[in-house]
Amino acid sequence: MISEFRLNLPQVLAVSVKNVVLIGFGMALGFPTILIPSLQEITDSGNDLILNSTQISWISSLNLICVPLGCVFSGSFTTLIGRRRAMQLVNLPIFASWIVFYYAKHVSHLYIALCLGGFTGGMLEAPVLTYVAEISTPKIRGMLSATGSTCIIIGVFSQFIMGSFMTWRSITLVSSIIPIVAILLLFLVPESPHWLILKNRDEDAKKALMWLRGWQVTFDGVKFEFDELHKNLTARISAEDGNNDSILKPFKRRTFILPYFICSLSFFIGHFSGMTTLQTYAVPIFAQLKAPIDKYFATMLLGVLELLGTIICVILVKFVGKRKLTFFSTFGCGTCFLLTACYAYFIDDIPGEIVKNNIISNVTMVDTTTVISTTKLLTTESDFKPISNEYVSSFEISANEVNESAAILNGAQIHLSDYSWLPLIFLLTSALLSHSGIRLLPWMLIGEVFPGKIRGVSAGISGATGYIFGFLANKLFLSMIAALTLAGTFLLYSSISVVGCIILYMVLPETEGRTLQQIENHFSGKRKLPKTLIRKEPVSEEPFPSPFNVQSWESNEKFEKVLKQRNISQLSNGKIHHKHNAVGLKRKIHTITGAIHNNNDIVNDDTIDTHL
Known part of the structure; x- marks a missing residue:
């Protein structure tokens, strides 16, 4: 009999190969963060591209705008050619984007590379999410699904590390190695047995399942699982073919609508609970809240805790379940932002509100360090450095007024110094809590809650929805700050977290430890899943249960x-x-x-x- 270690090892290896692809995607997402400062350094001998503020703003967001577009096409692309082959082919344009970056001589070259990397990164969503769900057993599926977000964060962090001692062109050469390595490693793992059965490639599906279940020598070891999988998939295909439904008909059924609602709700809560904007605007937020440590170091610490949170989720989801992790994460995150909002409200009593409130609205409008330290007073209008004219019209203040406010701020800091560590602790804790639950929940659900026939397309649509919510969260943040102040915005984030926690408690089933067929039966209304974690390896749903308990042989x-x-x-x-x-x-x-x-x-x- 095969040991549990040998049974799980090939699944872990296959998912690890898939995660190499996600590390490359994370590197593409993190590259603009080190590219923008490099392009702003005129003295850099390797810099022959000088960009204005408008061009820099496009560089910071262009790849993210293209990701949802790629997600929409990733589902049909994955269903057509398979999960593994889709991951291999998508790595080719990612490699090409790094080469374009390296040889870029004009800003248009940077735009092309960013669009190419963002679009193909979106194309990865469906294959990577469906692959891990279809090759893994219910016992470790949640844990393996959570590793994807961890690897994306690792990819982003690798760019931060290389950016500290390498030029941006050298980084593109190093980054271009990852897609090639991923393509080669994917040849060593099998295709999804689900997809092979759907394509009537039963023999290949048998070999793939034997490889994934401990490198079985004979088919007998996986015969029962294969027969059940084949029966469920072929029965579903026959029923759908007999209905003569249109292409859009499966997307009008509750088996798509309910899972899509839960995934979209999870994305909305995850992005509008505050962590998305905290990641993007971490430096000015920590500066306005007067963090007792360097704001850039605090931002790096934020990323470390996000990575730690994903690792905690990977470890605990198997033992605790998705529901408990989500509730603890969402409620805890809401509490942290509520406490931070209270702190931000009380510091609003300090004079100089125009300067203070515009630190977030326009990051480089005022040299905030100078204002606080008063070592150098602002004396001329040229000391104000607006990025755009969007907020300048509301910013009318003389240099003398700024200096007066700076002096008052300097004195007021004495009274706040005893409490300045509080918002730092709250926001860092929220980063840890959010990435141990709600931020990873939709990515774990996408691969397992949709029916097999439309799983790829549904995963792409859900992924696109998530990226759109992320874009809106960042886009609306500045307007929310202007209308509600920082304290009011954080209070809104806290309310969304708490209300979202209540709604998820009512609609979110516990999918951890359940088979894909059991999850599909739940959303089709055939058999509801209990809201508690299953403690034993699920057995197949036979028409007549065996009179003996196989676990008490x-x-x-x-x-x-x-x-x-x-x-x-x-x-x-x-x-x-x-x-x-x-x-x-x-x-x-x-x-x-x-x-x-x-x-x-x-x-x-x-x-x-x-x-x-």
Whole structure:
């Protein structure tokens, strides 16, 4: 019999290869963060591109705008050519984007590379999410799904590290190695058995399942799982073919609408609970809240805790379940932002509000360090450096007024110094909590809550929805700050977290440890999933349950031995006749086995004597 370690190892290896692809995607997402400062350094000998503020703003967001577009096409692309091959082909344009970056001589070259990387990164969503869900067993599926977000953060962090000692062109060469490595490694892992069965490639599906279930030598070890999987998929295909539905018909059923609602709700709560904007505007937020440590170091610490949160989620989801992690994460995040909002409200009593409130609205409008330290007073209008004219019209203040406010701010800091660490602790805690639950929840759900036939397309649509919510969260943040102040914005984020926690409590099923068929039956209304974590490896749903508990085989074996001895004894005494053996004994066996189940499969002489 294959050990559990050997059973899980090939699944872990296959998902690890998939995660190499996500590390490359994370590097593409993090590259603009180090590219923009490099392009602003005129003295850099390797910099021959000088950009204005408008061009820099496009560089910061262009790849993110293209990601949802790629997500929309990723589903049909994945369904057509397969999960593994889709991941391989998408890495080719990602490699090309790094080469374009390296040889870029004009801003248009940067735009092309960003669009190419963002679009193809979106194309990755469906294959990577469906692949891990379809190759893994329910026992470790949640844990393996959560590793994807961890690897994206690792990719982003790798860019931060390389950016501290390498030029941006050198970084593009190093980054271009990852897509090639990913393509080669993907040749070593099998295709999804689900997709192979849907394409009537049963022999290939058998080989893939044998590889994924501990490198089985014979088909007998996976025959039961394959037969059940084949039966469920072919029955579903036959039913759908018999209905002659249109292409859009599956997307009008509750098996798509309910999962899509839950995934979209999770994305909305995750992005509008505050962490998305905190990631983007971490430096000015920490500056306005007067963090007691360097604001750039605080931002780096924020990223470390986000990574730590994803690792915690990977470890705990198997033992705690998705529901409890989500509720603890969402409620905790809401509490942290509520406390930060209270702190931000009280610091609004400090004079100089125009300067202070515009630190967020326009990051480089005022040299905030100078304003606080008063080592250099602002004396001319040229000391104000607006990025755009969007907020300048509301910013009318003389240099003398700024200097006066700076002096008051400097004195007020004495009273706030004892409490300045509070918002830092709250926001860093929210980063840890959000990435241990709500931020990873939709990415874990996407691969397992949709029906197999439309899983790829549905994953792409859901992923696109998530990126759109992320874009809106960042886009609306500045307007919310202007209308509600920082305290009011954080209070809104806290309210969204708490209300979202209540809604998820009512609609979110516990999918951890459940088979894909059980999850589909839940959303189709056939059989509801309980909202508690399953503690044992789920068995296939047979039409007639076995009278014996396979996980208590020793007790059942003892029962068979005792029953056999009783039958021999009774036969020798002439107590069992043919008619009794054919009908009565069968009824007694069912009675005994029922009693065994009710007594946790404990078999002893008293159990036999009671029912024979």
